Amino acid sequence: MVLPVLSRIGRSLLVVLLVTMAVVLLMSLAPGSAAEVILGEAATPEAVAALNAKLGLDQPLWAQYLNWLGDAVRGDLGESPVTGQPVTEAIVERLPVTLQLAVMALLLALVVSVLLAVASAVRPNSLVDRAINAVSSVFLSVPAFIAGPLLIYVFALQLGWFPVTGWSRLSDGIGPNLLGALLPAIAIALTEIAAFHRVLRADLIGTLREDFVGAARAKGMSGAYVMLRHALRPSSFSLVTLAGINLGRLIGGTVIVESLFALPGLGQLLATSIVTRDVVTVQGVVAFIAVVYVGVNTAVDLSYRLIDPRIRKVATA
Known part of the structure; x- marks a missing residue:
């Protein structure tokens, strides 16, 4: 009885992991970034790059995901860069x-x-x-x-x-x-x-x-x-x-x-x-x-x- 339950939990965790990875990949295909939304259309490329660096959005996609995943495992889903409100x-x-x-x-x-x-x-x-x-x-x-x-x-x-x-x-x-x-x-x-x-x-x-x-x-x-x-x-x-x-x-x-x-x-x-x-x-x-x-x-x-x-x-x- 224990092994089937553990197997079920393992498959469930794998599903959650794959879903969140797919979200990151799909969002990366969309043009623009949160920094551009925050600063507005009149923002200079330098200002956008500086804000991206401050928010950690200049890191490789895999690094952003691993950082988020490490925090999520501890119960911290991060903070919205747009509103500043904790996601939880x-x-x-x-x-x-x-x-x-x-x-x-x-x-x-x-x-x-x-x-x-x-x-x-x-x-x-x-x-x-x-x-x-x-x-x-x-x-x-x-x-x-x-x-x-x-x-x-x-x-x-x-x-x-x-x-x-x-x-x-x-x-x-x-x-x-x-x-x-x-x-x-x-x-x-x-x-x-x-x-x-x-x-x-x-x-x-x-x-x-x-x-x-x-x-x-x-x-x-x-x-x-x-x-x-x-x-x-x-x-x-x-x-x-x-x-x-x-x-x-x-x-x-x-x-x-x-x-x-x-x-x-x-x-x-x-x-x-x-x-x-x-x-x-x-x-x-x-x-x-x-x-x-x-x-x-x-x-x-x-x-x-x-x-x-x-x-x-x-x-x-």
Whole structure:
């Protein structure tokens, strides 16, 4: 048991290392530097070179990366050369916004998709099933950068139910916070609902045809009990895997939505840092997201035994 866990941790650390290396290489291909952004367009080449030397940006790329990596291993993600703010502090400030959006979107997607999948799987190819599949196809074809403006136009500008942009923290009250977070969360959740529904629907239809489900029905158990007790849990493997993977992806994939709704989260921080050539902040944010991503995936793998007792029996056999 110990060796597989250590192997998993080693692979996860390798993924984080490769991701941060790729960030450095990609950022090096972009023209300009943080010194040019700080000094402005009127800066002389001499002033830019002097500031690059002061910030350590005149060193070879591999030396910059190794210096950053050595500090990151000790928990220091560096300091932004553009804002002067420690990267760890910037992440801590903005993480609650992004985390709330990602969790809200994931919970909305799970609840709605489970309800739709159960309704579809009870009578496959029925009118209800076809209607739900049609709605799911629409959701799947509408990305967040299209759903976001549509939701803003209808529910914020026309109906006035939600604020157009901006963010209210929980300290300002749960009501204002949820009003500011719900539309962005829905914009993120739409495509997740479609993906979750399709995966769970297919697995449920297959499970409902298994012999143990037929035996449960033959004992006189109600359809709702059979669905919830015998069919839903063993059909949730793919859904749990997909949800776990998507949670890590959602934490790093809210850039467009946070920009559309002017939300002070990690996505907006990452987008701003890329524009200003703030490599240190980009590295820190990407490294944090990569750690969260691989951590969530590891937790998903370990959760399989809790979902289906058959996994525990195989492991102990």
